[in-house]
Amino acid sequence: MEYKEFAVGEYSLQLSEDQLGIAQWVHHFAENVVRPAAEEWDEREETPWPIIQEAAKIGLYSFDFVANGYADKTGLTLALVNEELSWGDAGIALAIFGSSLAVAGIFANGTDEQIAEWIPQCFGSQDKPHLAAFAVSEPDAGSDVSSLRTSAVYSPKDDTWTLNGRKTWITNGGIADVHVIVASVDPSLGARGQASFVVGPGNPGLSMGQKFKKLGIRASHTAEVVLDDCKIPGNALLGGKEALDERLARAREGKRSQSQAALATFEASRPMVGAQALGIARAAYEYSLEYAKERVQFGRPIIENQAIAFKLADMATSIDAARLLVHRAAWMAANKVPFASAEGSMSKLFAGETAVRVTEEAIQILGGYGYVRDYPVQRWYRDAKIYTIFEGTSEIQRLIISRAISKVHIR
Secondary structure: OOOOOOOOOOOOOOOOHHHHHHHHHHHHHHHHHHHHHHHHHHHHOOOOHHHHHHHHHOOOOOHHHHHHHHHOOOOHHHHHHHHHHHHHOHHHHHHHHOOHHHHHHHHHHOOHHHHHHHHHHHHEOOOOEOOEEEEOOEOOEOOOHHHOOOEEEEEOOOOEEEEEEEEEEEEOOOOOOEEEEEEEOOHHHHHHHEEEEEEOOOOOOEEEEEEOOOOOOOOOOEEEEEEEEEEEEHHHEOOOHHHHHHHHHHHHOOOOOOOOHHHHHHHHHHHHHHHHHHHHHHHHHHHHHHHHHHOEEOOEEHHHOHHHHHHHHHHHHHHHHHHHHHHHHHHHHHOOOOOOOOHHHHHHHHHHHHHHHHHHHHHHHHOHHHHOOOOOHHHHHHHHHHHHOOOOOHHHHHHHHHHHHHOOOOO
């Protein structure tokens, strides 16, 4: 292993008082507002606007809160927030912070002026909260981002872009006030010929297609976004036309681009997705641990049996390992340390698969009770699976990691 030196001050794994205070504050909200409402909104499969409004009212869902989170040089504040909210319920957590992916897209690709203009609009106000959506995937382009067919055509005559295409599997798709759309400007360049665009509220030409009924995270709205001659102003191109033209020129000359529209966003968001998976795993572990202490079979609590105790030991170990990977990646992202070994993908891969394993073991510990809908572990199990699929499947994460560590273009 190659070790690199970074001047970041004294090394510590201890959270600061501010971080602990924020985590406890969010946990209180998750415990008292989110978790009691989880079953209802899972059944309804609707966006939980009352919960979002409650989060906005206390300042949890706001531009200022997220801005302060991004300002944390350790990168851990937003990771802690995502873990605690998902401990309450992953579907509601995504409904509250599903906008963060669009925020990450604007932050990663936009100019300072665009960041200042659009990110506050992603949240709205306490009285009228807004939602945002980040749209990449398409019916024929999921993991293969280079195959996007949604097009963006520029008209120098009136300085506008026209978007056409269909996006799918989009969180907040069609109901968001702000949509960040990744589209192809030059299809011949694949992913290097793509750019990100902002479509503001009420813009003609953008509509919602099919809304999906899902296995898990049901309180989070997922739908298609249809773009039909959607015309937007020239300044809605994130990063600006000059920067895009320079990037396309380098790509046409065969030079390496510094970043790609979708990739830059996913690199920033993967540790946060890992933190969400971590929250689900922790919820299932804590519940099954308490159950194992109380459930009596053959005259003694089932935790006294090695078969159960060892399951819980493995669950606890995996959760702690996942948290360390997530926190490392979050710290690296905040300090602009390159993911030389795909550390962001490592965190998302391991945390997502940990959530699936832990929730499955939780069902096994509860036995028949774990399988019925009267108990929450079946919901956590259903919620966990998506974390091995969206924002890059486990297979894609392994591909990214293997390429990074080998420097070989593995297919």
